[in-house]
Amino acid sequence: MSARVDKAVGDAKVERRALITWLWRVPVLATLAGLGWGALEAYHVHFDKVRPEAPNFTPVTPQRVAALTELEQLWSAVSFTLADGSGETPALALQVPEAVMGGVSIDGRHYLAFSRVCTHLGCPVSLNSDLETLAVAFNYRTDRPAIACPCHLSVFSPLEAGRAVSGPAREPLPRVQLEGRGDVLFAVGLERPRS
Numbered sequence: 001m002s003a004r005v006d007k008a009v010g011d012a013k014v015e016r017r018a019l020i021t022w023l024w025r026v027p028v029l030a031t032l033a034g035l036g037w038g039a040l041e042a043y044h045v046h047f048d049k050v051r052p053e054a055p056n057f058t059p060v061t062p063q064r065v066a067a068l069t070e071l072e073q074l075w076s077a078v079s080f081t082l083a084d085g086s087g088e089t090p091a092l093a094l095q096v097p098e099a100v101m102g103g104v105s106i107d108g109r110h111y112l113a114f115s116r117v118c119t120h121l122g123c124p125v126s127l128n129s130d131l132e133t134l135a136v137a138f139n140y141r142t143d144r145p146a147i148a149c150p151c152h153l154s155v156f157s158p159l160e161a162g163r164a165v166s167g168p169a170r171e172p173l174p175r176v177q178l179e180g181r182g183d184v185l186f187a188v189g190l191e192r193p194r195s
């Protein structure tokens with residue numbers, strides 16, 4: 001009888017020890033899961049980005065964007081609203097230092113325009129020329145201005161044709177097709193978002 005009791009007590013001790021061993025593993029497993037999730041997020045934020053291709057513009061009724069004199073300075077920008085058959089798209093035109101796929105070059109100057117609708121969840125993006133703010137607030141270090149979204153801190157590179165370079169957005173910003181008519185820039189087409 002006493003031997004049976006001793007065995008039961010022994011078994012209970014073994015089970016308690018096994019349980020304690022497993023309880024110690026829980027925080028370790030939770031930490032590993034957290035690290036894995038963090039690594040996956042870091043991969044999405046920095047590397048999982050779609051590269052812009054040659055644009056396939058849908059024509060829109062030509063619309064005045066700005067006089068070239070309004071974009072005389074490098075990295076100067078103007079906002080405008082592009083009306084097309086399916087609604088209105090807030091957009092941004094800017095002068096950049098080099099020719100970029102989907103942009104237009106006039107008299108040795110290079111212009112680009114993008115939709116201002118963030119490809120993550122649709123907040124309005126803006127050109128940000130404050131490199132320190134991009135580095136500190138947006139976690140993106142660069143030596144050129146970039147287009148940034150204040151909602152979840154996505155950053156898009158104008159010189160890479162609007163590619164998302166940081167933050168949760170994966171898709172590039174849709175481009176607006178520009179055309180020079182005299183000394184005025186017109187918007188004549190819009191790249192449809194892929195999703």
Ligand code: FES
Pocket residue numbers: 118119120121122123149150151152153154167168169
């Ligand atoms: S809506 Fe722009 S980053 Fe989320």
